[in-house]
Structure formats: structure tokens, C-alpha cells
Amino acid sequence: xxxxxxxxxxxxxxNPTSTYNVKYKSQYAVPIVIRQYDLQNKxxxxxxxxxxxxxxxxxxxxxxxxxxxxxxxxTFAYTSWRNNSVDSLALEFIDAAGFNSQLGDLxxxxxxxx
Numbered sequence: 001x002x003x004x005x006x007x008x009x010x011x012x013x014x015n016p017t018s019t020y021n022v023k024y025k026s027q028y029a030v031p032i033v034i035r036q037y038d039l040q041n042k043x044x045x046x047x048x049x050x051x052x053x054x055x056x057x058x059x060x061x062x063x064x065x066x067x068x069x070x071x072x073x074x075t076f077a078y079t080s081w082r083n084n085s086v087d088s089l090a091l092e093f094i095d096a097a098g099f100n101s102q103l104g105d106l107x108x109x110x111x112x113x114x
Contacts, residue, residue: 004072007057014053029053032076033084044085051079 014028029051036045058073 001070004057004060007054007072007074010054011057025051025053029079032078046084048082048084049076049078050081052076053078 010028013023015022030053032049032052034047034049035043038044053076054074055077056075058075060070060072
């Protein structure tokens with residue numbers, strides 16, 4: 001329940017239930033990096049949510065009938081997002097395909113002074 005407590009505390013910081021003194025967005029919005037890994041634990045995707053903050057936390061029912069692991073669902077609001085994988089994955093693909101050496105050979109053949 002550490003994660004739930006973290007998000008509950010964050011929401012209470014944004015809008016404290018004891019004082020209802022709502023904070024400014026600059027006080028609670030942060031960048032959040034989301035990473036996806038494949039089965040070999042290799043990074044396949046990475047994005048950053050800019051000026052992100054929790055907007056809603058779904059309830060978690062506590063009863064004897066549920067025999068599954070608890071999952072907390074958090075909905076975030078954010079200003080914009082950035083794909084961190086585009087540059088790094090493109091360069092990895094280019095290196096793997098040998099395009100860098102081919103490009104270097106092409107430039108040298110067409111412009112020997114470079």
C-alpha cells in the first residue's frame with residue numbers, strides 16, 4: 001500500500017482536506033518518466049510527462065470476496081509529453097544496421113577533403 005499512500009499524500013498536498021488551501025500548480029506538478037521494458041529487461045520505450053500531477057485515484061475495495069492482488073489506478077493530468085526513445089532508439093537502429101559507416105564512406109567518396 002506504499003504506492004497508494006504516496007498518491008493519497010500527493011493529492012492531500014495539492015488540496016489539503018484540513019485547510020482546503022489549494023496549492024499552485026508550480027508547487028505540485030513534476031515531470032514523470034514512464035519506461036517500458038521487454039521480456040529481456042531491455043528498454044523499448046521511454047516518455048516524459050511534463051508538469052504532471054495525479055487527478056484521480058480509484059478506490060480499492062477491501063473485502064473477503066476479492067482474492068486478487070490489489071491494484072491502484074491513478075489518472076494523471078499533464079501539460080505535454082516528450083518521447084525520449086526516438087533519438088536513442090533511432091541511433092541504436094542506425095548503428096546496428098551499419099548506416100554510420102556507410103554514410104561516412106559516401107561522404108568521403110563525394111567530398112574527399114572532409
